[in-house]
Amino acid sequence: MTVFKEFQSHWTPIINNYLEKHLASEVDDKKIGKIMAYSVMAGGKRLRPLLFLSTLYTLGKKIGEQEVRIACGIELIHTYSLIHDDLPAMDNDNYRRGKLTSHKKWGEAEAILAGDALLPMGIQWIAEGSKSSQLVTIITRAVGPNGMVGGQYLDIDSTNNASVAGNAKFINRMEWLKTGCLIEGSVKMAAVYAGADSEQKDKLVAFAKDFGRSYQIYDDLVDVVETSEEAGKETHKDKEEGKNNTLTLLGIDQSRKELTNLIDHAKANLTGLNGQLLASFLDLYKKVL
Amino acid sequence: MTVFKEFQSHWTPIINNYLEKHLASEVDDKKIGKIMAYSVMAGGKRLRPLLFLSTLYTLGKKIGEQEVRIACGIELIHTYSLIHDDLPAMDNDNYRRGKLTSHKKWGEAEAILAGDALLPMGIQWIAEGSKSSQLVTIITRAVGPNGMVGGQYLDIDSTNNASVAGNAKFINRMEWLKTGCLIEGSVKMAAVYAGADSEQKDKLVAFAKDFGRSYQIYDDLVDVVETSEEAGKETHKDKEEGKNNTLTLLGIDQSRKELTNLIDHAKANLTGLNGQLLASFLDLYKKVL
Numbered sequence: 285m286t287v288f289k290e291f292q293s294h295w296t297p298i299i300n301n302y303l304e305k306h307l308a309s310e311v312d313d314k315k316i317g318k319i320m321a322y323s324v325m326a327g328g329k330r331l332r333p334l335l336f337l338s339t340l341y342t343l344g345k346k347i348g349e350q351e352v353r354i355a356c357g358i359e360l361i362h363t364y365s366l367i368h369d370d371l372p373a374m375d376n377d378n379y380r381r382g383k384l385t386s387h388k389k390w391g392e393a394e395a396i397l398a399g400d401a402l403l404p405m406g407i408q409w410i411a412e413g414s415k416s417s418q419l420v421t422i423i424t425r426a427v428g429p430n431g432m433v434g435g436q437y438l439d440i441d442s443t444n445n446a447s448v449a450g451n452a453k454f455i456n457r458m459e460w461l462k463t464g465c466l467i468e469g470s471v472k473m474a475a476v477y478a479g480a481d482s483e484q485k486d487k488l489v490a491f492a493k494d495f496g497r498s499y500q501i502y503d504d505l506v507d508v509v510e511t512s513e514e515a516g517k518e519t520h521k522d523k524e525e526g527k528n529n530t531l532t533l534l535g536i537d538q539s540r541k542e543l544t545n546l547i548d549h550a551k552a553n554l555t556g557l558n559g560q561l562l563a564s565f566l567d568l569y570k571k572v573l
Numbered sequence: 574m575t576v577f578k579e580f581q582s583h584w585t586p587i588i589n590n591y592l593e594k595h596l597a598s599e600v601d602d603k604k605i606g607k608i609m610a611y612s613v614m615a616g617g618k619r620l621r622p623l624l625f626l627s628t629l630y631t632l633g634k635k636i637g638e639q640e641v642r643i644a645c646g647i648e649l650i651h652t653y654s655l656i657h658d659d660l661p662a663m664d665n666d667n668y669r670r671g672k673l674t675s676h677k678k679w680g681e682a683e684a685i686l687a688g689d690a691l692l693p694m695g696i697q698w699i700a701e702g703s704k705s706s707q708l709v710t711i712i713t714r715a716v717g718p719n720g721m722v723g724g725q726y727l728d729i730d731s732t733n734n735a736s737v738a739g740n741a742k743f744i745n746r747m748e749w750l751k752t753g754c755l756i757e758g759s760v761k762m763a764a765v766y767a768g769a770d771s772e773q774k775d776k777l778v779a780f781a782k783d784f785g786r787s788y789q790i791y792d793d794l795v796d797v798v799e800t801s802e803e804a805g806k807e808t809h810k811d812k813e814e815g816k817n818n819t820l821t822l823l824g825i826d827q828s829r830k831e832l833t834n835l836i837d838h839a840k841a842n843l844t845g846l847n848g849q850l851l852a853s854f855l856d857l858y859k860k861v862l
Contacts, residue, residue, distance in 0.1 A: 311718045316726045373681035392662035393729045401718035408713035411706040424697035429600045429690035437605045440682045
């Protein structure tokens, strides 16, 4: 059993229980609460909250209820982004995590509003759990126009745009903003919250950058390597829809090589830290290699 | 010249300049920046930022660049809410503030993303301007599922629903959440930021509650009293679309009476404060009385 697996099996149920309990108790209107919880409780891997908590662990910070609140706030924000990405005006997806997407299940206005409710509530949980305006600055920058939403905009703007199909710089930037920024933000918040010194912080942020970049390549590979049953969503869609990503740029073999290199690089960044736990997160990617 | 008019003519250009300059300099991608700025710079009254700054003034707090950053953060958030409310899946409006709505001008995905970018950036400005996680808690609660978005959800959920048409309690609650919460939040943030004592804070929050409630009745009256040219958006739409609001419940005359009562009540709450400036905000409503 790897270190990641142990950490995951301990903390995932705690995260899931917190999310379920607090969405039920902290949302006054039960109907919108149910729509929000439908997507949040659809069985994600809780990768970003686990990364946040693992970084605290790496830095020797004790994890209690306040830290779990911050971690779960990150998951609310991640879920909002999935709901909006799936909308008819965006990727127009019917399935996510093996279930109907929010707009397919509840209607389009309801899905937009469930996302619009999860984003500020996620930031609220981070602010209340941390009592730190610095963490709020990190998370809001990570998901704003110079982060996640900016990446989604580039994606929408470039879909079926032949002029960017071979532009590696553009594609790297788009993928980094879309996926990497929130992953980096999760690690950066933990480093600031735990009071890491600047050397520790630099190493962790460098690790997070590689991890975030690898995650996107991994996710693109899942689209072609896995059947939709395994992935819980429709696969083989990216090419069909004219999406430009690292995979369409490099092909499967070269993407796998790039992913292998990134994993080695990510691990090297952890030298000198108690980095065994974080390094073991990278084992997740083995299934597409 | 009333006190409000003086305050407004001094601070509105400062707010507008700050918004224009910082949206241009702080959004990396010029295309999404332009889409965001299109709606932000469409000529709103800047009521919420002015209320925030006026409350600081009332409490004797000096206004500098950091305070203007917080005020402008509130306006970014307000603008996001307008863009999403206008979407085809929501109110499906073609005009706002005399211009095409964001989705009509730029496309639906672009409008959703411009809103999704303005919300976290607004919270970021508030966090950076105030360095206070408490202000972040106030604003995120005000616009989340138990605030503005919750009200928008009730509105969508109840449109063309005859069973709530005569339910004053439901309509009051919906209108309060939709409009009142962000107005109350603007005043509450100023009270906390300026270090108001608990008596001052209670009076200001009571004023904000009445002001927020009156604003919604005022806004509904604008829909029937003004021509669309005066209002800068399509009017006479609420009844046509089966919207339930105080006006459809009480009729025009009774709504005007309710508004007059609320104005008196709001003014009474300011007794004992240096409340002349805030009281003069209520003069705004005279044009529909």
